[in-house]
Amino acid sequence: MMKRIISFLxxxxxxxxxxxxxxxxxxxxxxxxxxxxxxxxxxxxxxKVKGESFMLAEAVSIGLTAYFSYRSDIAxxxxxxxxxxHFYYEGDDPERKSYxxxxxxxxxxxxxxxxxxxxxxGEYYELIGKLPELTPFWDEPAQQAYYYxxxxxxxxLYKTKNTFLAVLIANHVISAVDAFxxxxxxxxxxxxxxQEDGGYGIGIEVKL
Numbered sequence: 001m002m003k004r005i006i007s008f009l010x011x012x013x014x015x016x017x018x019x020x021x022x023x024x025x026x027x028x029x030x031x032x033x034x035x036x037x038x039x040x041x042x043x044x045x046x047x048k049v050k051g052e053s054f055m056l057a058e059a060v061s062i063g064l065t066a067y068f069s070y071r072s073d074i075a076x077x078x079x080x081x082x083x084x085x086h087f088y089y090e091g092d093d094p095e096r097k098s099y100x101x102x103x104x105x106x107x108x109x110x111x112x113x114x115x116x117x118x119x120x121x122g123e124y125y126e127l128i129g130k131l132p133e134l135t136p137f138w139d140e141p142a143q144q145a146y147y148y149x150x151x152x153x154x155x156x157l158y159k160t161k162n163t164f165l166a167v168l169i170a171n172h173v174i175s176a177v178d179a180f181x182x183x184x185x186x187x188x189x190x191x192x193x194x195q196e197d198g199g200y201g202i203g204i205e206v207k208l
Contacts, residue, residue: 030183034175041179050182054175061168068161075154080125082147087128088137089120099128099137109133126151 025033025044034041039054090100099106100118107116110133117124128134129148138144 025183027180027183030179031176034179035172038171038175041176042182045179045183047182050178054171054178057171058168058175061164061171065161065164065168068157068164072154072157072161075150075157079147079150079154082143082150083125083128086139086143086147087134088139099134102137106133 025041030041030045032041033044034054037055038058039051041051042048042054043051088096088098090098103116103118110116110131115123116127128137129144129151135141135144138147
């Protein structure tokens with residue numbers, strides 16, 4: 001994500017000086033410019049304030065997406081580390097049974113609810129925080145609830161990241177459509193004249 005931010009800033013640094021002296025481009029070019037870099041099509045068509053607004057929205061969206069992606073990754077690493085430390089997955093303690101030792105028995109008990117994984121894959125990290133049948137495998141019963149809350153926080157951060165990612169994509173699409181409309185208005189022209197039969201004709205010219 002950091003590479004995306006740097007690339008975006010470098011692209012702006014290269015394109016804005018070239019765009020500063022140009023006004024009036026075709027709707028098609030305005031569309032694709034703003035689809036690639038939100039606001040660029042508006043900027044090159046003379047709508048500098050609107051263009052800068054889309055660029056600012058792009059920078060903010062990228063920043064927030066990166067921020068919540070980073071926090072989400074940390075939260076995931078945190079709950080995985082906590083589970084690996086406090087959930088008795090396998091071991092040689094003669095005084096307690098491990099998850100792997102009891103897996104066959106547990107699978108039969110929870111089969112109607114879910115497909116219980118043997119290895120730490122699939123829904124393993126979700127189910128160990130939800131199923132009451134797995135509470136005894138935590139070092140302390142209260143740790144399961146604490147772990148569940150950790151996962152919920154990680155899920156919340158992940159959803160927030162996806163929300164800002166959706167905003168980021170929407171900014172590209174909205175900017176592109178707006179640039180196309182703005183450029184179309186500047187590239188519509190009326191023409192008229194007396195025809196050979198003595199009538200008067202009016203035409204509309206669109207620059208694409």
